[in-house]
Amino acid sequence: MRYAPEHKARTRTRILDRAALLFRREGFAGVGIDRIMEAAGLTRGGFYAHFRSKEELFAQVLDREGDLARRLRESPDAARVLSGYLDPENRDQIARGCSLATLTGEVPRRGRAARRAYTRQVEQLLEELEAHVPAGARDSRSRALEALALCVGGIGLARAMGDGELSRELLARCRDAACAALEGGAA
């Protein structure tokens, strides 16, 4: 090993980070290897030493996406996390946001690997959501599923509509509904 042992791994991580950002901002077909590598401070040459194809890169980007699950795990207050998620500020930060919402529409078009990675992330997220359902409440699984759909649907719709009264109204309503689904008395 001539380079430091973690050198290549760090480069790889950098590529993945930049690719995640660009995929979220421009979509899979909207950004090329050249721009991804340039954003990572490299040129296209080395790409195939790290990934076998653009599709594989995409799947691995999804594999690393556990931000929302992490925030839930680290916070005792699920309502707070969900409220921060269904917020105009998060809506306007598409590139930094969670890929589960931003790349939802891209995944069906990509291969098996992407779908599997996505599904795994959903499963992990559901576990964290379920852990926040008050003890004793029935149907914690259903509650988690409902909250998840409200988050993904709410932020997606709000982003498509941009800034405006309806967008904010929708976010507010989804915020309430998601919190009620998780912690409220219904269901």
Add this chain to the structure above:
Amino acid sequence: MRYAPEHKARTRTRILDRAALLFRREGFAGVGIDRIMEAAGLTRGGFYAHFRSKEELFAQVLDREGDLARRLRESPDAARVLSGYLDPENRDQIARGCSLATLTGEVPRRGRAARRAYTRQVEQLLEELEAHVPAGARDSRSRALEALALCVGGIGLARAMGDGELSRELLARCRDAACAALEGGAA
């Protein structure tokens, strides 16, 4: 008028139909003018006699998308319509499905026109949903918003996960939650 007066209009409609299909299946950047025109039985030459740009075409595709709203308007049974929407069969028909769900992620990347067209469609859909809230129930607007987010989030997530137990479970749960939100007693 040398050609029949509605000749060009019919061609235009055909282009819009095919473009809608292809955009839903492959995304905005995933399909080119050539393929769209070929799918409409033409060549790329005539495209710019119908639309000023690909972006304008995309916005006009969104403008014509009122399928779910129409189904709601024509059916007295909203629960039936929503159940058909949040169904594995509809999940697997991405190309034919409603663009509000399939193209959600594309809209923020496209221009003002696309966002406005999308927002208009959401407004119309909300009106139809609200019309199905039982008379006397409070907060019909909130109920409609919640049902909408559950539909878009549910079908989007289910498509990204493909066919599988979790996907079906999520659809079933969203179906129940959306119907309960619209017609149930809570909220």
Add this chain to the structure above:
DNA sequence: TCTTTTATATGATAATAATCATATCATGCG
């Protein structure tokens, strides 16, 4: 039948795509 007008087709341009073969660089070991 011939002309005029509208609708579509052909061909071109300049840019960018994914991928790979080959070349160069940087670095730690001897």
Add this chain to the structure above:
DNA sequence: CGCATGATATGATTATTATCATATAAAAGA
């Protein structure tokens, strides 16, 4: 200090892109 090797760069290939200028086809009125 130089060399071997792993990491990155260069250059090329083949394909496709949006867009437009120009050419052709079709059809209705004379």
